[in-house]
Amino acid sequence: MILLLLMMSEQTAEKQVVTPWVATSDSAFDYDKLVRDFGSTKIDQELLDRIEAVTHKPVHHFMRRGIFFSHRDMNSILSAYEKGTPFYLYTGRGPSAGMHMGHLIPFMFTKYLQDLFDVPLVVQLTDDEKFLWKKLTVEETRKLTIENARDIIACGFNPEKTFIFSDLDYMGTMYPNVLRIQKMVTDTTVRGIFGFTDSDCIGKHSFPAIQAAPSFPTTFPHMFGDRKKIRCLIPCAIDQDPYFRMTRDVAPRLGFHKPALIHSSFFPALQGAQSKMSSSDESSSIFLTDTPKQIAKKINKYAFSGGRDTVEEHRELGGNCDVDVSFQYLAFFLEDDARLAEIREEYSSGRMLTGELKKILIGVLQDLIKKHQEARAQVTDDVVRHFMTPRPMEHILFPKKETSSK
Amino acid sequence: MILLLLMMSEQTAEKQVVTPWVATSDSAFDYDKLVRDFGSTKIDQELLDRIEAVTHKPVHHFMRRGIFFSHRDMNSILSAYEKGTPFYLYTGRGPSAGMHMGHLIPFMFTKYLQDLFDVPLVVQLTDDEKFLWKKLTVEETRKLTIENARDIIACGFNPEKTFIFSDLDYMGTMYPNVLRIQKMVTDTTVRGIFGFTDSDCIGKHSFPAIQAAPSFPTTFPHMFGDRKKIRCLIPCAIDQDPYFRMTRDVAPRLGFHKPALIHSSFFPALQGAQSKMSSSDESSSIFLTDTPKQIAKKINKYAFSGGRDTVEEHRELGGNCDVDVSFQYLAFFLEDDARLAEIREEYSSGRMLTGELKKILIGVLQDLIKKHQEARAQVTDDVVRHFMTPRPMEHILFPKKETSSK
Numbered sequence: 014m015i016l017l018l019l020m021m022s023e024q025t026a027e028k029q030v031v032t033p034w035v036a037t038s039d040s041a042f043d044y045d046k047l048v049r050d051f052g053s054t055k056i057d058q059e060l061l062d063r064i065e066a067v068t069h070k071p072v073h074h075f076m077r078r079g080i081f082f083s084h085r086d087m088n089s090i091l092s093a094y095e096k097g098t099p100f101y102l103y104t105g106r107g108p109s110a111g112m113h114m115g116h117l118i119p120f121m122f123t124k125y126l127q128d129l130f131d132v133p134l135v136v137q138l139t140d141d142e143k144f145l146w147k148k149l150t151v152e153e154t155r156k157l158t159i160e161n162a163r164d165i166i167a168c169g170f171n172p173e174k175t176f177i178f179s180d181l182d183y184m185g186t187m188y189p190n191v192l193r194i195q196k197m198v199t200d201t202t203v204r205g206i207f208g209f210t211d212s213d214c215i216g217k218h219s220f221p222a223i224q225a226a227p228s229f230p231t232t233f234p235h236m237f238g239d240r241k242k243i244r245c246l247i248p249c250a251i252d253q254d255p256y257f258r259m260t261r262d263v264a265p266r267l268g269f270h271k272p273a274l275i276h277s278s279f280f281p282a283l284q285g286a287q288s289k290m291s292s293s294d295e296s297s298s299i300f301l302t303d304t305p306k307q308i309a310k311k312i313n314k315y316a317f318s319g320g321r322d323t324v325e326e327h328r329e330l331g332g333n334c335d336v337d338v339s340f341q342y343l344a345f346f347l348e349d350d351a352r353l354a355e356i357r358e359e360y361s362s363g364r365m366l367t368g369e370l371k372k373i374l375i376g377v378l379q380d381l382i383k384k385h386q387e388a389r390a391q392v393t394d395d396v397v398r399h400f401m402t403p404r405p406m407e408h409i410l411f412p413k414k415e416t417s418s419k
Numbered sequence: 420m421i422l423l424l425l426m427m428s429e430q431t432a433e434k435q436v437v438t439p440w441v442a443t444s445d446s447a448f449d450y451d452k453l454v455r456d457f458g459s460t461k462i463d464q465e466l467l468d469r470i471e472a473v474t475h476k477p478v479h480h481f482m483r484r485g486i487f488f489s490h491r492d493m494n495s496i497l498s499a500y501e502k503g504t505p506f507y508l509y510t511g512r513g514p515s516a517g518m519h520m521g522h523l524i525p526f527m528f529t530k531y532l533q534d535l536f537d538v539p540l541v542v543q544l545t546d547d548e549k550f551l552w553k554k555l556t557v558e559e560t561r562k563l564t565i566e567n568a569r570d571i572i573a574c575g576f577n578p579e580k581t582f583i584f585s586d587l588d589y590m591g592t593m594y595p596n597v598l599r600i601q602k603m604v605t606d607t608t609v610r611g612i613f614g615f616t617d618s619d620c621i622g623k624h625s626f627p628a629i630q631a632a633p634s635f636p637t638t639f640p641h642m643f644g645d646r647k648k649i650r651c652l653i654p655c656a657i658d659q660d661p662y663f664r665m666t667r668d669v670a671p672r673l674g675f676h677k678p679a680l681i682h683s684s685f686f687p688a689l690q691g692a693q694s695k696m697s698s699s700d701e702s703s704s705i706f707l708t709d710t711p712k713q714i715a716k717k718i719n720k721y722a723f724s725g726g727r728d729t730v731e732e733h734r735e736l737g738g739n740c741d742v743d744v745s746f747q748y749l750a751f752f753l754e755d756d757a758r759l760a761e762i763r764e765e766y767s768s769g770r771m772l773t774g775e776l777k778k779i780l781i782g783v784l785q786d787l788i789k790k791h792q793e794a795r796a797q798v799t800d801d802v803v804r805h806f807m808t809p810r811p812m813e814h815i816l817f818p819k820k821e822t823s824s825k
Contacts, residue, residue, distance in 0.1 A: 141594075144598060145602050151595045151599065182591075184590055185588075185594070186591070188587060188590040189587060192547055192550060192557065192587075193557065195620055195625070198620060198621050200616070200617050200618070200619060200624055201618060212607060213605065213606060214601055215601050215604050215609055215625040216598060218621050219621040219624060219625035221621070222622070
C-alpha cells in the first residue's frame with residue numbers, strides 16, 4: 014500500500030513519457046528518473062576512470078558531459094577488452110526523410126567507440142518498422158534507407174569492419190534468430206513493455222524481435238560464423254532501451270550474452286529540453302541538408318534563450334545556461350572543455366549576450382554541417398553498396414582461426 | 420435475441436472444434452455446419468458439371484464423392500481458365516516427422532489440378548510455424564522440411580512448373596509481402612480468427628501473414644515478375660480456411676485478387692471419422708514408410724469396423740459403410756466407381772464380411788504405398804534442390820511476353 018502511494022505520487026509529480034515512439038515531458042526530461050524506471054545504471058566517475066585506464070585515452074566529451082549518461086553491463090565489455098576477447102558494436106535507426114543534428118549523436122559516438130576499441134560494427138536500418146508505423150510504401154522506405162545510409166557512412170566508419178543493413182534486404186539471413194526470439198516473447202510481454210494493444214497490427218506486435226536479433230552474433234554469419242559467445246555493445250538513445258530490456262531477458266535462454274548498452278540523453282529541440290529534436294517539426298530541427306544561411310536563421314529565430322528580457326537586465330543578472338538551447342548545443346558539439354567553461358562563465362555573468370552566444374553556435378554548426386555535407390558527397394553508390402553487402406569479415410575480425418565457441 | 424438463442428442451441432447441439440491446430444468432434448464431423456460457420460460454398464452438381472464442361476474431362480473422384488466438398492470463388496478460376504487467363508495453384512504443409520496417408524490427399528488432388536489446368540504450383544513448407552508451435556529447434560525443422568519435400572515431389576508434380584519452398588529459406592524474398600499483410604491485420608483480427616491469447620508468443624500472433632503471402636503472385640518474382648493480377652487457387656483441408664478468410668479480406672486492399680479455395684474433408688483416423696488421422700498418434704495412422712506387413716496389421720487391428728458382432732448377425736443385418744473406416748478409405752483410394760458400389764452393396768447386404776473388406780483395402784493401400792515409396796526413392800538430393808530453387812519460370816509460364824498488369 015505504501016509502495017503504491019509512492020508510485021502514484023511519483024507519477025503525478027512529473028509528466029514524462031518515454032517510449033521508442035514518444036518522448037515528451039512537461040519540463041526538462043528527468044534522466045535520473047528514467048534510470049530508476051528503466052533499471053539501468055548511471056555512468057559515474059568510477060566508470061569513466063576505468064574506461065580511461067583500460068583504453069589509455071581520455072573519454073569522449075559526450076561522456077564527460079553526461080550526454081551519454083546511463084549504461085548496462087559496460088564493465089563486462091571493458092573486461093572483455095582488457096582480456097583481448099572480441100566484441101562488436103550494434104546501433105541503428107528507423108530511416109526517415111530529413112535527418113537532423115540529433116540523429117548524428119549516436120553515430121558520432123559509435124564512430125568514436127569503433128576507433129577506440131577497433132571493433133566491428135553492425136548498423137540496422139529498420140525500414141520495416143518505418144513501413145509499419147508510418148504512411149509509407151515499401152518502395153518509399155527503401156529509398157529512405159539508402160539516403161540515410163549515405164549520412165551514416167559520412168560519419169566515417171571503418172569500411173573494413175562495418176556492415177550496414179536494411180531489414181527488408183537482410184531478413185533472409187536474420188530470420189532464424191528473429192524466429193527464435195519471437196518464440197520466447199509472449200504478447201503479454203510486448204503489451205507491457207511497448208504498450209501495444211488489440212488495434213495495433215500484428216506486424217507491430219512481432220517487430221521487437223527484429224530489433225533484438227542484431228544483438229546476437231549469429232545474426233551475422235559472414236562476420237562471426239557460428240560463434241555464440243561474442244559480446245555486443247549497443248550505443249543508443251535511452252528511448253530504445255525497452256527493446257533491449259526485452260532482448261537481455263531472452264539472451265541467456267538462447268545461449269547468448271546479454272547485450273551491454275550505453276545510453277544517450279535526447280538532443281533537445283530548438284524550442285527547449287522538454288522535447289527532443291524531431292524531423293516532423295521543421296521549426297524544431299537543424300537538418301543535415303541545411304545551408305549556412307538556414308542554420309543561422311533557425312538558431313537566431315527559434316533557439317530558446319536563457320537570456321534576460323532586456324540587455325540591461327541581462328548585464329545585471331546574467332543568462333541561464335541550464336535552459337539555454339544554444340549553450341546546450343555547444344555542450345554537444347564544442348569539444349574544447351576550457352572554451353566551453355569560458356563561454357558558460359561569460360554568459361552566466363551577463364558579459365556575453367544571447368546574440369553573441371548564438372553567433373558562436375552558428376559558426377560551430379555551420380562548420381560541422383559543411384564537413385558532413387562534404388563527406389556525404391564522397392559517398393558514391395559503390396561505397397553504399399560496399400557497406401551494405403554482407404561480406405566475409407571473419408578473416409579480418411578473427412585473424413587467428415579460433416575454434417567455434419558455440 | 421432469437422438469433423442468439425438459435426446460435427446457442429446450435430453450439431450445444433454438437434461439440435465440434437476445427438482450427439488449423441485442432442480438429443475434434445464428439446461424433447462424425449458435420450461438414451455442412453463447417454460450410455455454414457466458415458461461410459464457404461458447398462460444391463454442388465452444377466459446379467461439377469461446369470468443371471467437366473470447361474475441361475472436357477471427368478472430375479476427380481475426390482470431387483464426385485464429396486471428399487473435396489466446399490469452395491470459394493471456383494467459378495472465377497473456371498472463367499479465367501476459359502478465357503486463357505493464367506492462374507496458379509498454392510498449397511503447403513507444416514513439415515512433420517512421419518507423413519501419413521491423410522497428408523497425401525491434398526497433394527494427390529493438387530497434382531490432378533496441375534495436370535488438368537497445366538498451371539504453375541507453389542508449395543509452402545511452414546517450417547517456421549512448426550518451430551513456433553512445437554518443441555523443435557530450427558535445425559530439426561529444417562531436416563523435416565527436406566524429408567517432407569521428398570514425399571511431396573514423389574506425388575509427381577511438374578518439375579518445370581513447381582516451386583517448393585521452406586519459409587526459413589525463402590523469407591528474404593517473401594518479406595515485403597508478409598510485411599504488407601502484417602500491416603493490414605490487427606491483433607484483434609488474429610485473436611478472433613485463430614484464438615490467440617496474451618500468453619501466445621508474438622511469432623504466433625504474426626504468423627498468419629506468412630501463410631497468407633503465397634496467395635499473392637508478387638511473392639514469387641522469379642515466376643510472375645511484378646504481375647499483381649494473377650489469380651490463385653488453393654486446394655487445402657477445410658481446417659486451413661481461417662488463414663485464407665483473413666487473406667481474402669486483405670487481398671483487395673493490397674491490389675490483388677482474392678485467392679480461390681477448394682476444401683477437402685479430413686482423412687479419418689483408423690479409429691473413426693470423429694477425429695482425423697494424426698502423426699502424433701501412431702495407432703491412428705498408416706505412414707508413408709509403413710511396410711506391407713505393418714499396413715495389414717494396422718488395418719486388421721485398428722480400422723474401426725461397421726460390421727456386426729457375430730458372423731451370423733452380420734450375414735443377417737449387413738455392415739454399415741457410413742461408419743466403417745475401411746470402406747471410407749476405399750472411397751478415397753479406389754478410383755473405380757463401379758467396383759466401389761459393388762463393395763458397398765456386398766458389405767451392406769452382409770454378403771461381404773469385415774475381414775474380406777479389410778483384405779481389399781489392405782491390397783489397395785499396400786499397392787499405393789509401394790508405388791509412393793518407389794517414386795520417393797527416385798527423388799535424389801539434386802531433384803529436391805531443383806524443386807526448391809527459386810528459378811526463372813516466366814518464360815515457361817508466359818511464353819508471349821505480356822506487359823505488366825500491375
